Amino acid sequence: MLLSRRNNLFDEFFNDPFFNDSVQNRTTLMRTDIEDDGTNYIIDVELPGYKKENVRAELKDGYLTIFAEASGSSEDSEGRNFLRKERYSGSCKRSFYVGSQLRQEDIKAAFDNGILKLTVPKEAPKQIEENHYITIE
Template sequence: MLLTRRNNLFDEFFNDPFFTDAYHNRQSLMKTDIEDDGTSYVIEIELPGFKKEDVRAELKEGYLTIYADTVSENEEKDQKNYIRRERYSGSVKRSFYVGTSLRQEDIKAAFENGILKLVVPKEAPKQIEENHYITIE
């Protein structure tokens, strides 16, 4: 019996680093650890490649939503002609239900070395505020 290897254009096409890198990069964004320290929840979210200015945290209708948007451009060029130019623009978002009794002032947030750290108290006053942004230090 003669076995032949079947070459499929699409097999090679989708094994290109353009597609595999995009998939793996998307999977590695916003990895999250949530710790219960007794009085509050400590949420640490990995946002590699993002700056503090790129990150927003919003509390609305009981949901804490983290947004991160970035635009970057890498250039490698010869003196006469472009050898390669690359651009990346992307955004990620993740939401957590934290309850309707929390206010934006109850949640503390800090961003350092690509890690967003949020401290969310377990119990909060029974006052509701909608659509307010949380200051990231």
């Protein structure tokens, strides 16, 4: 019989990285690079394993918030004998203050190979003032 240094078999079982790394995995999600190209901020957000339809970006009150959701479902595994099957299921979000003068249409976004690329202008584009006439009664 193999004896462990620990008294309890379950102590060793639950010290397995499978049970301990969930917090570490959450902190490594959405790694972000922000580049200043002179007129824009280029924000690259790593979202490996996420699908484009499960990623969204929202601009509200000057904050750009990125949401990503993943489901733990996987392909059909009928007839297969897994000893362990690991999938991440959950959501994550990250916010950046980009300024209250920006509008959603000022920000450009693309998603390719697990990278969300956002182009955010450093200054809000100048609005062309339209003529507003005062109604004379």
